Amino acid sequence: MKKIMTIKRKIFYLSFVAIVAVYMMPLVITFTNSFMGSREVENNYAADSLGADEYIDMDVVPKKATLQQYASLLFDSPVYLHMFWNSVKIVVPIVLGQILVSAPAAYAFTVLKFRGKEGLFFLYIIVMLLPLQVTLMPNYIVADWMGIADSSLAIILPGIFNPLGVFLLRQFMKSMPDAYIEAAMVDGAGHGKIFLWVVLPMVKHGTAAAAMLTLLDYWNLVDQAVIFIQNSEAQPLSIFLARINSGELGIAFAGSCFYALPVLLALLYGQEYLKNGIAITGLKG
Numbered sequence: 253m254k255k256i257m258t259i260k261r262k263i264f265y266l267s268f269v270a271i272v273a274v275y276m277m278p279l280v281i282t283f284t285n286s287f288m289g290s291r292e293v294e295n296n297y298a299a300d301s302l303g304a305d306e307y308i309d310m311d312v313v314p315k316k317a318t319l320q321q322y323a324s325l326l327f328d329s330p331v332y333l334h335m336f337w338n339s340v341k342i343v344v345p346i347v348l349g350q351i352l353v354s355a356p357a358a359y360a361f362t363v364l365k366f367r368g369k370e371g372l373f374f375l376y377i378i379v380m381l382l383p384l385q386v387t388l389m390p391n392y393i394v395a396d397w398m399g400i401a402d403s404s405l406a407i408i409l410p411g412i413f414n415p416l417g418v419f420l421l422r423q424f425m426k427s428m429p430d431a432y433i434e435a436a437m438v439d440g441a442g443h444g445k446i447f448l449w450v451v452l453p454m455v456k457h458g459t460a461a462a463a464m465l466t467l468l469d470y471w472n473l474v475d476q477a478v479i480f481i482q483n484s485e486a487q488p489l490s491i492f493l494a495r496i497n498s499g500e501l502g503i504a505f506a507g508s509c510f511y512a513l514p515v516l517l518a519l520l521y522g523q524e525y526l527k528n529g530i531a532i533t534g535l536k537g
Contacts, residue, residue, distance in 0.1 A: 287319070362422055377415070
C-alpha cells in the first residue's frame with residue numbers, strides 16, 4: 253500500500269512539473285530569444301518560404317548571445333522609453349491615489365456606525381464584480397462631461413476610486429481585534445489618531461497587497477487606453493507593444509522582457525504581502 257502511495261505521489265509531482273513547464277515555456281522562449289540578434293530572430297520565425305506541410309525550425313537557445321536587442325530598444329528606439337514613462341505616469345498616480353482613498357474608506361466601513369453602511373458596501377461589491385466592458389461607457393460619458401475624455405485623467409480618476417482596494421483593506425481591518433480600537437478610544441484618541449497610529453500599521457500587509465494588485469491590473473491595461481487616449485504619443489506601453497511585435501520583430505522579445513520587469517520585481521519583493529493579502533480576505537465577511 254505504501255509503495256502504491258509513493259508511485260501516486262511521484263505521478264502527481266511529474267504531472268505538476270509538466271503543467272508548470274507548459275505554462276513557463278512562453279516566458280522562457282521570450283527571455284532566451286531576447287538575447288538573439290535581429291537576423292537570427294527573423295530567420296527563426298520566417299515562415300514565408302515554408303510549404304503547408306512544413307514546420308518552423310525554431311531555436312530556443314540563441315546560437316550567439318548578444319545584447320543587440322536591448323541596445324536597439326533603449327538607445328535606437330526613444331519612442332519605447334517615451335511609452336514606458338507614459339505607463340509610469342498613469343500607474344503611479346493610480347496606485348498612490350488608490351491607497352489614499354481606500355484606506356480611510358475601509359476604516360469608515362469597518363469602525364464607524366452610520367445608517368446604510370452595509371447597503372453601501374454591498375453596492376461597492378456589485379461595482380467591483382461588474383465586467384470592465386460594462387463600466388467603460390458610463391466612465392466615458394462622465395469623462396466627456398468633465399472634458400478629460402482624451403487624456404490619461406480619464407483612466408487615472410476611475411482607477412483611484414476602484415472599489416477593490418476598499419474591499420481588501422476592509423477585510424484586513426475586520427480581522428483586527430476590536431480591543432485595540434476600544435483601548436485607544438478609552439485613552440481619548442479620536443478617529444484620526446486611531447486610523448493613523450493604530451489601524452494603518454496593523455494593515456500594512458493589506459496596503460501592500462492592494463498596491464500590488466492595482467499595479468498588476470493597470471500596468472497591463474489595454475481597453476481603457478484604446479478608448480480614452482486617442483493621441484498615440486500619449487498611449488501607454490501596453491498599446492505600443494503590439495506595434496513592436498508586428499513591425500520590429502528584432503526587438504520584440506527585449507521589449508516584452510523590459511516591459512514585464514517592473515511587475516516581476518514587484519512580485520518578487522512583495523510576494524509575501526500579496527499572499528497574505530489574498531488569504532486574509534476570506535477570514536471575515
